[in-house]
Amino acid sequence: MTTLEKKDISVVIDARGPRFSAAITVLVLAIALATQSLPLIAFQLAVFLIGATKGPQFTPYAFLFKNLIKPRLKGEFVPEDVRPPQFAQAVGFIFTVIAVAGLLSGATIVFTIATGFALAAAFLNAAFNYCLGCEFYLILLRARR
């Protein structure tokens, strides 16, 4: 039960931030996918790395949300535990690492599939409020141990 108790003291952020960030991620990944752009996928990789290590509230997209979007939003603060979106950022990071490796080694199909999965996850998050950690964390744990 200790993990559940820890949940109550972990960092809480505005849930609309990660959702907005996911929408920007969709745009960036879609353009990267269509153009096979190394700078663009490398940029998204760096964003995911910040999101996965420091937290999703410290990415450039979160900065845009805080300074441009949030002041214009009328609705109330939607509290969310920081760990689910951070998990999603880590998953995104892994896919973009594979994508960059694929592009650099000339394995375009690897790039396309990896970027495609990252795009699908970001799109599901932005459009359907999809919780990646809910669906896959337990499956991963069950497969591993």
Place this chain on the structure above:
Amino acid sequence: MAQTTLVKSFLPILIVLGAATAYGLWYQKSRGKIQAKAISGKALTSAIIGGELGSRATLVQFSSAFCTPCRATRTLLENVVTELNDVRHVEIDAETNLELVRKLDIRSTPTTLILNNYGVEVGRAVGAPKRDQVLAALAAIK
């Protein structure tokens, strides 16, 4: 030709967004819905779930750390049981109870099992359930 244009192909985007939309619609429709179960499973005891069973029904919620709707589900179910003194809510951390998770085939969080007075599962909701559906499922248990 393809070499002169920056865009290689729009096809991957179309495939990804099409498949993701289909999956997303299914996800939205299925999550939170309470599925009735034929009474056939073995009874769960308070020792197994690590909490007292309600005299009429028990709501057993499986949660994990990387789960946004788990918190809202906990708030809802705790609220539901305060009004019904013969129903209890027990929350289980899926991560530290993997044996039980495997045995009950819990695949994602939150998953809520509705147990009858014998501790036998009569319904299950994957994802955050709706209040009126929980109340209706509980009302069906005599």
